[in-house]
Amino acid sequence: MDAFKLMKELKTNYEQEVYYLPKEAGLSLIESTTQDDSRISAKCRDAKVEDLWSLTSFFGYSAQTFVLAVNLLDRFLAMMRIQPKHLSCVSLSCLHMAAKVTEEECNLTPTDELIRIGQCRFTVSDLGRMEKIIAEKLDFKSRAVTALTFLHLYHQIAQSHCTERTETLSLDKLEAQLKACLCRISFSKAKPSVLALSLLRQDIEAVCSEDLLEITCHIQRHLKIAEAELLLWSERVAQCLSDYASPECIKPNHRRLQWVVSRRTAQNLHSYRSVPELPTIPEGCWDESESEDSCEDMLSSGEESLSSSLGSDAEGRFFPLHLRRQKRR
Structure with a gap:
């Protein structure tokens, strides 16, 4: 897409x-x-937004799915007064609605499995009814203009104007930083165009590129974004990313799934993991190669699923490179 079409599409999304x-x-x-x-x-x-981030990572959903789900959730919460006990149903409904729009049909998680992994206490019918309520209240059809929409357009514009420096702008890093910001409700008050430009500006200032910085100024003038507004959100973004990069911050993708089971189920799990009494191996019948194979089989059949996790921010594909380096240190 050439620069003229990109700027036209940018203006159209800005108006919407x-x-x-x-x-x-x-x-x-x-x-x-x-x-x-x-x-x-x-x-x-x-x-709850952090839970959505964990679930999108667990199911392999895209950043677009997560951002759209958060947009639907915030718009609905800002419009309707709901009780905390209903929040799980609302948030999971938003995630399912977003996934049906942005993901391939073959990659969609079945509704019953989504509820089971999300450890929720409502039914598939409850989720379906909630989706209809949300779609009706928000007049939701198939899309929404979000900060990710502008982030992708800004990145394409930067590429079209400054191809020799595109390696300095990592879209994965920008997406990860956007998701970190969306975990705070205060950023839901920012215009998507301004929030995305603030993130882009932060990244460009970090690499000290005058050419790319001029591109952000051109975008700012094209959309007529006030300097004071951009500066305000740039400062808030910088503070959020600083807090997020600190060792004290527990990232959503750094948490493990925690299953709540009944006492009877827990006892059964413990009994399955107990070591059974094995018959004595007769002397003279020892086969070294067979023993090694059997040991490998035993090791490979361990209960790996009981300790499965969502993965860490240091290795997940949704997280920026500098955080992974900091993790290794």
């Missing part, structure tokens, strides 16, 4: 982004809510 923004009054109400049993708080919302 206002229709896909969560209501700021609703977001402010969530931020002001304390942790209780009657309303969704910011902490509760952020924790």
